[in-house]
Amino acid sequence: MSNQHHGSQHPHEHGHSAALALDILPAGAKDSHKPGHHGHTIVPLRLLVGVLVILLVFTVLTVSAANAEEWYSRTFDVAIPGWVNAVVALSIACVKSVIVALYFMQLRYDQNPMNALVCVFTIMVATFFLGFIAIDLGSRGIIYEHKAEAITPGGIGGFSRGSGDNQDQIPAGTPIAIHARERADKSIEQSLSDGKPITKHAYLVRLYNVYHELVASHELSENDKAKAALMKAYMDRNKAEFDQIAAYAASHSHGHAAGHGAGARNTANFSRSRTGITLTELGAPTDGHNAVPQEAGKETPASPVPSH
Amino acid sequence: MSTLPVNNDVAGAGIDGRPYHETYKAAEHFRDRDHEFDSVKMGVWLFLATEVLLFSGLFCFYAIMRMLHPEAFQHGSSLLDWRWGLINTVVLLASSFTAAAAVRDAQLNRQAWLKFNLLFTMLAGVAFLAIKVLFEYIPKIHEGKLPGQWYDYPNWVNPNEPLWWSLYWCATGVHASHVIVGIGLYAWLLLRAQKRHFGPRHYNAVEAIALYWHIVDIVWIFLFPLLYLIH
Structure with missing residues (x-):
């Protein structure tokens, strides 16, 4: 790829005639305008288009991988662990980001190594953040074995402040999600008792x-x-x-x-x-009308609202 | 140095009526234009490092909450339509390409293409926001899929789903605010390109803002699968 460095098209070497005369250097400064000393690479259009195409292909790939995994899991009734999806998606995202950084952000052509150093340092710090989180959460099971209490539903989802109006008397401290469901229930009941259509x-x-x-x-x-x-x-x-x-x-x-x-x-x-x-x-009859799949390892499905 | 003609014109015509970029002179505290270019670029990279640190906070939020509440995140994610996410990804990738192409046009002094690519990048940013707001934010606001205290969506599967919506709004909101800033920056670049401020000898701003736009793109490259494609 070294032929991508178009020394002859060095942008600073063009149009120098009168303009360079204005660049009077302070005493002791080195003249960095020697040809080839400080080339700004002009990335060929072919390469940019190629990079765009590769990025689009990877985008389609990450979507298809996710959908294929879901399809496979449903069709063959195989439980694919949650981390597979995350690892596949994140690997593709990492490859895409590296391509963007190398070619679109021109890290590959940068004369100044400090830019790459800053970039590597940043990735390192982000990795530390996520790594220590993984260590923390990955080892909590050991501690919880001894000291955990059962987590109440909605306990971590935050608590509502309650609402004092007449329609909606839900006490403060109710988990937000529970609150939302109770409001919906009340509003349906209210509509029914008022004879309003739902x-x-x-x-x-x-x-x-x-x-x-x-x-x-x-x-x-x-x-x-x-x-x-x-x-x-x-x-x-x-x-x-x-x-x-x-x-x-x-x-x-x-x-x-x-x-x-x-x-x-x-x-x-x-x-x-x-x-x-x-x-x-x-003690419910299992007469086939029971629409809940209760096999081992399956959760009870609940929310059936397909709205977006 | 003070005896030299100082190029401080803003109207576009540089010294002796030549375009601004042809007579551009580095600020006095830089050795030359290359020195200035390298300093600008490294400054932008340092800024981008802080941007990555800002977004890593959100990615940590994601990691912790997904590990704690996998069902909540699965169901929350299933309520997003990945098609809009895919369209927005394509829009941002295309705009990243034109941002890189704009740098190239400035280097080659192709003024018409430079303006076209800057305009395309800006409009792609607008399209991204429009898709986000019209097809994602507004329906979600109506359905009560809102962060924290404002959450009002009754058909949850896991009671921790408000956390998912908090994450969704924080992550896409912080990203969208970066897109808004980027649109403003590209509008500014376009105005300056109209005055022929950029060319082979001087394109610091085009390069710097393209770097910023690429990092916004990279953040979305991670957000898209994490938000829309997990299950």
């Missing part, structure tokens, strides 16, 4: 979620059991629509870190299952 889909989705949350809770009161039975009956009567919702939910649940059942501690680097007990344990 979309049927919104109602069914809420029902599906609430049912599975009931089923997932460890200690069901008699009242909750009765409620769940009513819901189950309703879901069975409207089987077709709930099957659709369940199919969407199932397509969004991937096999993930099997082996951490209800008794497993909620450790930092382990995938947590939301279900404490299965429908069978609850």
Whole structure:
């Protein structure tokens, strides 16, 4: 690639006639205008276009890799560990960045080695950051074995300040996510009691979620059991629509870190299952209408709203 | 030195009516134009280092939260449409190419192409932002997929999903603010190119701002798979 250094096209060697006369050097300064001493490389257009094409190919590659992995996992029902996806995506991103830095940012042609030094130093520091995070989180399981408490749902998602207005009396300190769901529930209930129309889909989705949350809770009161039975009956009567919702939910649940059942501690680097007990344990009939895939290692799917 | 004609004109015509870049003279504290060019470039690289450190904070946020709450991140990511991410990636890569081509045009004194490439880079930045705001930010605001305290999206799978949206808004927001700054810088370059400020003897600003634009591109090269393609 040394032929890319176009000494003859040295931009500072052109148009010197009158202009160079203005560049009077201070005493003792070296004249760096000797030809070839300080060439600014003009990157050939061919090379720039080639780099662009390579970058676009890598972009398509990273998208296809992610989609192919998802397709493979779904079609053959194979649980691909989460890190595979991350490693593939990040490797391609690293290659792309290096190409951009070398050719678009001209690091490859820079006369000043300090630029590359700054670049390497920066990458090193970023690697330290991420490396120490990996060491920290990777070893927490050992500590949590001895001292962890179960993490409450939404406990880390932040807490709401609560809202005092009449419509929405949710106490301060409720996890934000729970708050959001309660608001949606209340607004649906409010709309129903006011006789206002809500979309049927919104109602069914809420029902599906609430049912599975009931089923997932460890200690069901008699009242909750009765409620769940009513819901189950309703879901069975409207089987077709709930099957659709369940199919969407199932397509969004991937096999993930099997082996951490209800008794497993909620450790930092382990995938947590939301279900404490299965429908069978609850005494629900497994009549095929039960749309929840409850195989080992699968999580209970929940949110079936395909909106973006 | 004070007896020399000082080129401080801003109207575009340099000394003796020649274009600014032909008579450009390095600032007095530099040995010559090469010295100035190298110093400018290294200064920009040092600035880019601080930019990378700024974004590494967000990448650390991502690493920690993804390791702590993999389901929340999987489901959050599945609510993004990777097609918009892909289109925006292509837009930014194309603009990176024209940014590099603009440097080349200045080096070769191809004034018309220089202006075209600067304009294309700027418009690509505008297109990136428009796609982001119209097809991603506004629908998400309506659905309550908002960071932290403003989160109001009820159909979560994992209760830690507000963290995902916090990350999404912080990372894309900080990146988008860099794109906005880049658009302004390219508009400024375009105005100066219109006055024939850049040419083979002087293109420091074109080179420096192209470097900045490339780092914005590199950040997006990482953000795109991390946000849109994980599952």
